[in-house]
Amino acid sequence: MTADPAQIWPEDFARRYRDRGWWKGETFGQMLDRLAAAHGPRPALVAGEVRLTYAGLADAARRIATGFRALGLNPGDRVLVQMPNRAEFLTGVLGLFYAGLVPVYALPAHRETEVLHLAAKSGARAYLAADRHEGFDYRPLAARVLALPGVAHAVIAGEGAGGLTPFATLADAAPMAAPEPRDPGGVAFLQISGGSTGLPKLIPRTHDDYIYSFAASAGICGLTPDSVMLIALPAAHNFPMSSPGFFGALSAGACVVLAPNPTPDTCFRLIEAERVTITGLVPPLALLWLQAAPRGKYDLSSLQVLQVGGAKFMAEAAARVRPVLGCTLQQVFGMAEGLVNYTRLDDPEDIIVNTQGRPISPDDEVLVLDDDGNPVAEGAPGNLYARGPYTIRAYHDEPAANARSFTPDGFYRTGDIVRRLPGGYLEVRGRAGDHINRAGEKISAEEVEDHILAHPDVFDAAVVALPDPVLGERSCAFVVPRAGADPTAPAIKAFVRARGIAEFKVPDRVIFVPDFETTAVGKISRKALRAALRDRYTAPEPGQKEPQA
Numbered sequence: 001m002t003a004d005p006a007q008i009w010p011e012d013f014a015r016r017y018r019d020r021g022w023w024k025g026e027t028f029g030q031m032l033d034r035l036a037a038a039h040g041p042r043p044a045l046v047a048g049e050v051r052l053t054y055a056g057l058a059d060a061a062r063r064i065a066t067g068f069r070a071l072g073l074n075p076g077d078r079v080l081v082q083m084p085n086r087a088e089f090l091t092g093v094l095g096l097f098y099a100g101l102v103p104v105y106a107l108p109a110h111r112e113t114e115v116l117h118l119a120a121k122s123g124a125r126a127y128l129a130a131d132r133h134e135g136f137d138y139r140p141l142a143a144r145v146l147a148l149p150g151v152a153h154a155v156i157a158g159e160g161a162g163g164l165t166p167f168a169t170l171a172d173a174a175p176m177a178a179p180e181p182r183d184p185g186g187v188a189f190l191q192i193s194g195g196s197t198g199l200p201k202l203i204p205r206t207h208d209d210y211i212y213s214f215a216a217s218a219g220i221c222g223l224t225p226d227s228v229m230l231i232a233l234p235a236a237h238n239f240p241m242s243s244p245g246f247f248g249a250l251s252a253g254a255c256v257v258l259a260p261n262p263t264p265d266t267c268f269r270l271i272e273a274e275r276v277t278i279t280g281l282v283p284p285l286a287l288l289w290l291q292a293a294p295r296g297k298y299d300l301s302s303l304q305v306l307q308v309g310g311a312k313f314m315a316e317a318a319a320r321v322r323p324v325l326g327c328t329l330q331q332v333f334g335m336a337e338g339l340v341n342y343t344r345l346d347d348p349e350d351i352i353v354n355t356q357g358r359p360i361s362p363d364d365e366v367l368v369l370d371d372d373g374n375p376v377a378e379g380a381p382g383n384l385y386a387r388g389p390y391t392i393r394a395y396h397d398e399p400a401a402n403a404r405s406f407t408p409d410g411f412y413r414t415g416d417i418v419r420r421l422p423g424g425y426l427e428v429r430g431r432a433g434d435h436i437n438r439a440g441e442k443i444s445a446e447e448v449e450d451h452i453l454a455h456p457d458v459f460d461a462a463v464v465a466l467p468d469p470v471l472g473e474r475s476c477a478f479v480v481p482r483a484g485a486d487p488t489a490p491a492i493k494a495f496v497r498a499r500g501i502a503e504f505k506v507p508d509r510v511i512f513v514p515d516f517e518t519t520a521v522g523k524i525s526r527k528a529l530r531a532a533l534r535d536r537y538t539a540p541e542p543g544q545k546e547p548q549a
Helices: 011-019 028-039 054-070 087-098 112-122 139-146 167-171 207-220 238-242 245-251 264-274 283-295 321-325 349-354 399-405 445-453 489-498 526-536
Strands: 043-047 050-053 078-082 102-105 126-130 153-157 187-192 202-206 228-231 255-258 278-281 305-309 328-334 340-342 365-369 381-387 412-420 426-431 435-438 441-444 458-468 472-481 509-512
Touching: 011 207, 028 054, 028 087, 028 207, 028 245, 043 054, 043 087, 050 054, 050 087, 054 087, 054 167, 078 087, 078 112, 087 102, 087 167, 087 187, 087 255, 102 112, 112 139, 112 202, 126 139, 139 153, 153 167, 187 207, 202 207, 207 238, 207 245, 207 340, 228 245, 228 264, 238 245, 238 328, 245 255, 255 264, 264 283, 278 283, 283 305, 283 321, 305 321, 321 328, 328 349, 365 412, 399 412, 435 458, 441 445, 445 458, 445 472, 445 489, 458 526, 489 509
Parallel strands: 043 255, 078 102, 078 126, 102 187, 126 153, 228 255, 228 278, 278 305, 305 328, 435 472, 472 509
Antiparallel strands: 043 050, 187 202, 328 340, 365 381, 381 412, 412 426, 435 441, 458 472
């Protein structure tokens, strides 16, 4: 039986965070009622044809809360949520909070491998998904989730539930009168890590710590009831959810606009139509917008702030934002485990262009250490450690990962290499671990290697990150074929794709090599191997063509 998730800070730290007002003792359900009372008739959500005021959003959430409870779900039960950017994502999540249930976020791009893992690991009792998105039918996947032990319900939003529970039946219930009483220090939801090894780990976030994170972010980002925030990235990511994201926008009484996809044509149309004032992108999309904007036919004059985060935004591109889009760039550097840094809107341009910001909170503790755990000189690169009122102390049910990722005194080893500059600003220099940051999506080298090694024609494989001017990094699989075998790059990619993993994990390149170098005693050091391959193949050989698949 899966243990109930928890996130516990030592009492002296928790007392300090409460005494200083960071933790306010409010749950998400109570926040929804407070916002509905304060901003009832104001616009809260635009998603396709759906337009809801704060009062309407609260009413929808209260009805959905009743519907979930009528299924037999009890407070504390986990519900896996895999939804694209549509109205049912937000009304469904808020309904779960109101009912005292615990959302577990999966990404729309996840497939059977990740989804079944997250459902089992969290002990989910139900699964909430769309019927289809971008050509993928989630209903057969929902049936496989429903077959897991303990999963009692699969709820489908869209035109056809395919014999599963229609989301619309939940939304037709009578509204729940009051939010289910919950402990503000208890777990509000589980989100996924971008971790460097294996399948995603689950991050328990509490009401207290997460509400503080996005409410403080909303203030740093200048959100007011007159702001309009476009959510262009998949809403289940931490960045579009809380930095300040849709939760931060709602906490400020602003309007949230959900974009079905982040393409310039879709988003530029929404910016013009809804008079969007702020949005957030990962660097490859920011580059695409910068390229498209001068040729565009839409009025983007309402846009005041473009946030860029999820991966390093190169200074040359960052310097183009204000001249091309006519708005302020805000760099964002954070992680689902907690620590978030922002450049401030009134920072000098050189700070905005060349750094990834400074932390949210006066109680964010940041260390920059060498590999032996000693502080480095100011301005020198080192390993980033963090501790604070919204940085977790443990993953859910991951004792080995917890021992690797957290120090005995509660600092999170982020795995990032940074330089700390005057004023506490951080410049991101890269990653210490073996994983690929592909357009903001974190890919475990080990996980992809395991899938490739299952191919009958593969003897060995190593996956590394290679620099890419658009994606930041892309994945490259180096493959040693079995004796007598002659696999092709398209065949390897197709095999990995068929194993039911997210598309962004399929290697961008596949390079065949006769063997891998070994240590003096005949063993392969995976870390050293990846480093050697990365150094050797930082660019294609002259005349080498990119493999297609």
